Amino acid sequence: MPHDDNDHFSPSGHPYQPDQDHPLTKWQAMEIAMRELMVEKGILTRKEITETVEAMDSRSPADGAKVVARAWSDSDYKARLLADGSAAINEMGFHADAMRLVVLENTPTEHNVVVCTLCSCYPRNLLGLPPDWYKQRAYRSRVVKNPRAVLSEFGLILPAKTRVRVHDSTADMRYLVLPTRPKGTDGMNETALATLVNRDSMIGVAQASDPK
Amino acid sequence: MTKKFVRVKDWFPPGHVRTPYFLRGKIGMIERQLGAFENPEQRAYRQKADKLQLLRVRFTMAEIWGKNAEIPTDTLDAEIYEHWLEPIDAT
Incomplete structure (x- = not known):
């Protein structure tokens, strides 16, 4: 066995990536709050936000x-x-x-x-x-x-x-x-x-x- | 066009500044003029921003890093707003 500690390594022997269980940072929370507010106020739709992210990713x-x-x-x-x-x-x-x-x-x-x-x-x-x-x-x-x-x-x-x-x-x-x-x-x-x-x-x- | 040399001001003001620290006080040559752009030091704080001339200034590695330069004649170009530059006499 390459590793004995089964809690920390996958069957292939690589360490598991830790889950992101930490709380949101201040700016992550602010981003979500701003986004939700803009959607609520009708400035942007969720579809427009997704399309913009997709357009950025597609370049x-x-x-x-x-x-x-x-x-x-x-x-x-x-x-x-x-x-x-x-x-x-x-x-x-x-x-x-x-x-x-x-x-x-x-x-x-x-x-x-x-x-x-x-x-x-x-x-x-x-x-x-x-x-x-x-x-x-x-x-x-x-x-x-x-x-x-x-x-x-x-x-x-x-x-x-x-x-x-x-x-x-x-x-x-x-x-x-x-x-x-x-x-x-x-x-x-x-x-x-x-x-x-x-x-x-x-x-x-x-x-x-x-x-x- | 004759080569025009300028010195980056040796200022260390607080706030949002887009003049790299490692170029302060260094002498370079104007590579080209880029036209007028809004001053980011005001824009960063949502103030009404003045339009300032932006220049590309070319520095030799010898000027920036002295004897630690990898090859003294290699160069670094950066965009610097006019209020950060002072003319110097070509020597």
């Missing part, structure tokens, strides 16, 4: 990948995207909401990586919800001081001659990294190219994937 890096693939395929579009990110994604039916989108182009001599040291600002409209590590203090505090060490932990080792540019989303801009187009993708159309554009490459902690 994914696929939208950002389409923007990148278009920029790789169409140099005029790329120029517009770098000049005014918000306007260029509007052309494709995506919206930057109240925030302004800045697109950062990676080149063989320059690599961009994005962080929000103050909280977790992220281009959710193009990439969906941020990964947990993006919101954690370890990433936020370390990538501004030791970006190359952090990138190497993601498996991205850059030559010393490549300039690393870290971008801190401190205010009203949101940032999308335009990764370099992988080699061996010359005849590929936008749909095929978009499959190579992973989320991490648009945050700047990875490169786009090589074609299979």
Whole structure:
């Protein structure tokens, strides 16, 4: 028997996750109270709240990948995207909401990586919800001081001659990294190219994937 | 455009502030001007917010971290509102 204590381990030997039996925190209670009040007063319906949560959950890096693939395929579009990110994604039916989108182009001599040291600002409209590590203090505090060490932990080792540019989303801009187009993708159309554009490459902690 | 250098004020006011602590007192170059945006220091408290110029300022890692910089010529860009910046003479 790998474990003798049957109260704490499942038959597979892993510990059970504890039930969330603790009372609500103040802000959890406040959120429920506000939500119930808005429903009671007819400001929102429960259906609208559920639909909004579903819409937020349904956004994914696929939208950002389409923007990148278009920029790789169409140099005029790329120029517009770098000049005014918000306007260029509007052309494709995506919206930057109240925030302004800045697109950062990676080149063989320059690599961009994005962080929000103050909280977790992220281009959710193009990439969906941020990964947990993006919101954690370890990433936020370390990538501004030791970006190359952090990138190497993601498996991205850059030559010393490549300039690393870290971008801190401190205010009203949101940032999308335009990764370099992988080699061996010359005849590929936008749909095929978009499959190579992973989320991490648009945050700047990875490169786009090589074609299979 | 000539390179314009600015210093982030070495202020430590209370309240909601969106100027990172680690950039206070540091000198950087204006990377681009972004236009006018509402001051978050007022907006956070539901006060009528002034529209302030927002600038992207580029700092070298050497300027921020001194001899502890990983590679001194790597850079960090941040958005800083105009009232946090003071002009300095390019030297």
